[in-house]
Amino acid sequence: MNSFDSSETAQQLLDAWKAMREGKLKFPPSLQSHADELLAAPLTVTGLVDTKGLSTETVLMAKTLGAALSIQSAEAPKDKAPQPATAINEVQAELFALFSSLFAALICRSVDLVKDEDEIKQRMMWRVKYQPDVFANSVNQAMNELGEFYNHHSANIYQQAQNFGGMKLVTGGQRYFGPSALKAVRITGLYADTQLIPDPIFPFLSSDLNLNAKYLQLAIQLFHILQLRPLVDAKLSVPAVFIFPSFEEVLEQNDAHTKLGFEQLAIRLISPLCHGQIQSLEELSEYSIKQENAFLKALMPSGLFVPPGAEPGIQLSASEAANQYLTELKGTRALHSLDQMKRMPIGALLLNGVLERLRPQYHLFENSSELGAQALLSQPVHWHYFEKIAQANARDLRSRNVISDQALQTLHAVQDDSLSWLANIPVTTLAQLISNSEHQWLREELNRYTSQLASIGPIDTNEMIKEVSHGLASLVQRQRKSLKDIESKYTPKKAAILTGGFLGAGLVASAVMLPLLSPLLAVGAPAVALAGVASGALIGFGKEKVSEVVEKRHAGKSMLGVLATTRPI
Incomplete structure (x- = not known):
C-alpha cells in the first residue's frame, strides 16, 4: 500500500524515478544503494511509484530530488520570450478553421456537404483505397498545422476558460463528442451564457487512445464538433461555446495528482463492495479476481457497472454485462487491446469497465473546480455516475458560486427526451438568438414557472420536467396567440x-x-x-x-x- 502525505509527494517521487530511468539524474557513489532501491521500485496500476519496498531514507531523498526537479522545470519557461496575446474569439475561430481543414483532408469534402457518419465512412474508405499517398500527405500536413496551434495556444486557452463570468457550464462525463453531446450543447445554449467543452480532437494528437480505425473516429469527432462552428464564427462578446484542451490523457500518464486523485476516488466508490479493507487499485484488482463471485454478487446490483449503450437500472447477469461491454467496443477499440480484454476474468473485466466510466467523470469534477464552472452532462448514464461520485465524496452536484439548484434542475430537465425537439433549432438560428440575448430572456421566463417548485424544498426531477414542459408549452401558446x-x-x-x-x-x-x-x-x-x-x-x-x-x-x-x-x- 502506498502512503503519500500529499499528491505533491507522489509527484516528487515520480519525477525522481523518471529522471533516474532516463539518465537525467544520478546519485553520488556513496548513495548508490538508495539509487538502486529507487530504480527497482515498480509503478502501481495508476502509474505512481510503489513505495512498499522503499526505505524511509530513500523516500526522503527522492522527495528532495523531485522537488529540485520541479523548481528547475518551473524556472525554465521564464527564459522564453512572451508571446503576443491573441483575442479569444480569433483563437477559437482559428481552431475551428483548422478542424475544418483536417476534416476536408480526411474525406476530401467540406463538412457542410456531408450528410452523416455513413457518408464519412464511405468517402474515407474510397480515399484510403484509391488515393493512399494523397490521403496520407494531406492528413499529415493538416495534423501538423493543428499540432503547431496546440503547442502555441493550448495552455493559454485553458487559462482563458477560467476567466468567463455569467452562467458558465463545463460539459463532460464522456470520452467523445458525439450526437448526444451535440444535442445537449444545442439545447443548453438556449439557457446558459457559456458552455466550456473539452476539446475532443486534442487527445488524438497528444496520446495513444488505443483506437481501431483512428482516422475514421477522428473524422466522426470532427463532423460533430464542427456543427458548432456558427456559434464560434459569430464571435460573440460572451462566447456561447468555448473549446479548451483538458489534457486528460496527458495528466493520466504524467501527473501524480491526477493518478492519486483518481485512485482515491475509485477506492472510495468501489471498496464498500469488497469484504475487508481495500486501499489500492492493486488490492481491488486482486480481489476482483481471487474473490470474483463475491465481487460480482455485490457489483451487479450496485449500479456501478453500466455497459456502453445501456441505461442505468437495467439488470443484467455478469456474463451478459461482459458480453455487451465487449460487443459495444468492437470496431472502436484497438484489436490488441480488445483481445487482452477478452482474456481477462469477468470480475477484472467489469472492474475495468467501472474504471473507464469513472475516468471522464473524475476529469469533469476537476475541470469544474479548476474553471469555476458548473458541471453538466448529456446522458442519463453520465448523470447516474455523476450523482454516485458526488455521494461518495460528500460533494454537492452544483457549484454554489455559479448556479442555483433551480437552474441546475432546469438544465437537467430540458435534456429529458420529451424535450428533445429543442435540439432541432438550427445552430445558425441559435447563434442569432444568443447574440440578441434571447437566452437570458428564456432563462428568466422558465424561472417564473419553476420558482414555486424550487421554493418548496428538494426538487424532484420528474416534477421539474413537468414544470419546464408546461412553461415551454405556455410560451409557445403565447406566441401562437x-x-x-x-x-x-x-x-x-x-x-x-x-x-x-x-x-x-x-x-x-x-x-x-x-x-x-x-x-x-x-x-x-x-x-x-x-x-x-x-x-x-x-x-x-x-x-x-x-x-x-x-x-x-x-x-x-x-x-x-x-x-x-x-x-x-
Whole structure:
C-alpha cells in the first residue's frame, strides 16, 4: 500500500524515478544503494511509484530530488520570450478553421456537404483505397498545422476558460463528442451564457487512445464538433461555446495528482463492495479476481457497472454485462487491446469497465473546480455516475458560486427526451438568438414557472420536467396567440380595402356596362376610372399584407417564434 502525505509527494517521487530511468539524474557513489532501491521500485496500476519496498531514507531523498526537479522545470519557461496575446474569439475561430481543414483532408469534402457518419465512412474508405499517398500527405500536413496551434495556444486557452463570468457550464462525463453531446450543447445554449467543452480532437494528437480505425473516429469527432462552428464564427462578446484542451490523457500518464486523485476516488466508490479493507487499485484488482463471485454478487446490483449503450437500472447477469461491454467496443477499440480484454476474468473485466466510466467523470469534477464552472452532462448514464461520485465524496452536484439548484434542475430537465425537439433549432438560428440575448430572456421566463417548485424544498426531477414542459408549452401558446393577434390586427383593414375598393370597382363596371344605371349612381366613369379604383385597392391591400408579413417575420425571429416553429404540434 502506498502512503503519500500529499499528491505533491507522489509527484516528487515520480519525477525522481523518471529522471533516474532516463539518465537525467544520478546519485553520488556513496548513495548508490538508495539509487538502486529507487530504480527497482515498480509503478502501481495508476502509474505512481510503489513505495512498499522503499526505505524511509530513500523516500526522503527522492522527495528532495523531485522537488529540485520541479523548481528547475518551473524556472525554465521564464527564459522564453512572451508571446503576443491573441483575442479569444480569433483563437477559437482559428481552431475551428483548422478542424475544418483536417476534416476536408480526411474525406476530401467540406463538412457542410456531408450528410452523416455513413457518408464519412464511405468517402474515407474510397480515399484510403484509391488515393493512399494523397490521403496520407494531406492528413499529415493538416495534423501538423493543428499540432503547431496546440503547442502555441493550448495552455493559454485553458487559462482563458477560467476567466468567463455569467452562467458558465463545463460539459463532460464522456470520452467523445458525439450526437448526444451535440444535442445537449444545442439545447443548453438556449439557457446558459457559456458552455466550456473539452476539446475532443486534442487527445488524438497528444496520446495513444488505443483506437481501431483512428482516422475514421477522428473524422466522426470532427463532423460533430464542427456543427458548432456558427456559434464560434459569430464571435460573440460572451462566447456561447468555448473549446479548451483538458489534457486528460496527458495528466493520466504524467501527473501524480491526477493518478492519486483518481485512485482515491475509485477506492472510495468501489471498496464498500469488497469484504475487508481495500486501499489500492492493486488490492481491488486482486480481489476482483481471487474473490470474483463475491465481487460480482455485490457489483451487479450496485449500479456501478453500466455497459456502453445501456441505461442505468437495467439488470443484467455478469456474463451478459461482459458480453455487451465487449460487443459495444468492437470496431472502436484497438484489436490488441480488445483481445487482452477478452482474456481477462469477468470480475477484472467489469472492474475495468467501472474504471473507464469513472475516468471522464473524475476529469469533469476537476475541470469544474479548476474553471469555476458548473458541471453538466448529456446522458442519463453520465448523470447516474455523476450523482454516485458526488455521494461518495460528500460533494454537492452544483457549484454554489455559479448556479442555483433551480437552474441546475432546469438544465437537467430540458435534456429529458420529451424535450428533445429543442435540439432541432438550427445552430445558425441559435447563434442569432444568443447574440440578441434571447437566452437570458428564456432563462428568466422558465424561472417564473419553476420558482414555486424550487421554493418548496428538494426538487424532484420528474416534477421539474413537468414544470419546464408546461412553461415551454405556455410560451409557445403565447406566441401562437401573438401571431393570431397580428392577423386580427390587419384583417379588418384588408377587408375594408377589398370591400370598398372592389365594390366601387364593381359598381363602376356595372355603370359602364349598363348606362341606364349611371344616373342612379351619380357616376359616369370611363373604363380608366375602373382600372384606377381596382389598382388602388390592390396597392392598399399590398401595403397592409407587407406590414403583416414583416410583423410576423419579426415575431418569428424571436425566441418565442423559434420555439413555436420548432415545437411539435
